[in-house]
Amino acid sequence: MARGKIQIRRIENQTNRQVTYSKRRNGLFKKAHELTVLCDAKVSIIMISSTQKLHEYISPSTTTKQMFDQYQQATGIDIWNTHYEKMQEHLKKMKEINRNLRREIRQRMGESLNDLGYEQMVNLIEDIDNSLRLIRERKYKVISNQIDTGRKKLRNVEEIHRNLLLQFEARQEDPQYGLVENDGDYNSVLGFPNGVGPRIVALHLPPDHHHHHHHSAAMQSGASDLTTFALLD
Incomplete structure (x- = not known):
């Protein structure tokens, strides 16, 4: 009986899709291992599932870096240099953000105000007023909590004092005292x-x-x- 062809398209059912991925991944890795042993080839397979899980196969006695280095030599593409340039660009953006934050901090402390225009000064005053309002609210909340704690401690002391007075009166009424x-x-x-x-x-x-x-x-x-x-x- 002839084996029917399977239509190649995305499997809509998520469970069936994961099962198919797992079976075919194992089959692919098995073929890669056979190719490595039979032909003395270096094989590297990197797979990322729809759930963002990484699976890879690397020929024995071979590291991922070695595979990428040989890939660069074979294709003439400098993968690491491109990655380095991206890192440098990201670092440049982070330094710019850091400089802006430091300048803003100095301005909130009354420094580095010469480069600010009128509108910027008004906005800075509003920001400082809002910050002061939040700080005062927090301050009053802390003070209120301290007062409540002090009242609770005072009530506990008064309760202990009343108990001691009752014990003292009870001892005075005891015939053994x-x-x-x-x-x-x-x-x-x-x-x-x-x-x-x-x-x-x-x-x-x-x-x-x-x-x-x-x-x-x-x-x-x-x-x-x-x-x-x-x-x-």
Whole structure:
């Protein structure tokens, strides 16, 4: 049965187009490899798909630069010089843009104004006014944010202060805390918790504590007037 001819035209269906491209690319690379081996030829194939993907085949032991150098020798076309000229032209344009930007910056700082005409001066003033307006808006926004942050911190401090006051009032109402004065032979009794548990520390003074001589003797003898009592849970 004779093989039918395929009409050569663009495949509209994108999926079918990609499948055909992949199959024919592989077949083409296979033929190029056979040609390289059978005929000792140097073959280079560069392909770019419709999706901008690059595919290339280079004969073994050959680089792309070598292929381009041999192409230049065979055709007499200087590919690299043309590319260099394009790069030089692009560099020239970029330098011109850089000079214009630097001149504009100096003019905004009040320098290099001699070459400006009246209309250019008016436009420069408008540009500077617009820039100042944007800077002020940004400045006020930053200040507003700082004020809001300061208010939030102040509210947090006030909340902490209220909590501390509540804790202090709760401790005053707790029977394990208190201050007792002039109870019997004790001048004062202070209740507080420590690492061991709630205790009472009492300062004991003898009845004749007003006599300086007795007080000095007691201090010299090492007698302790500090007495502690455990609180009941």
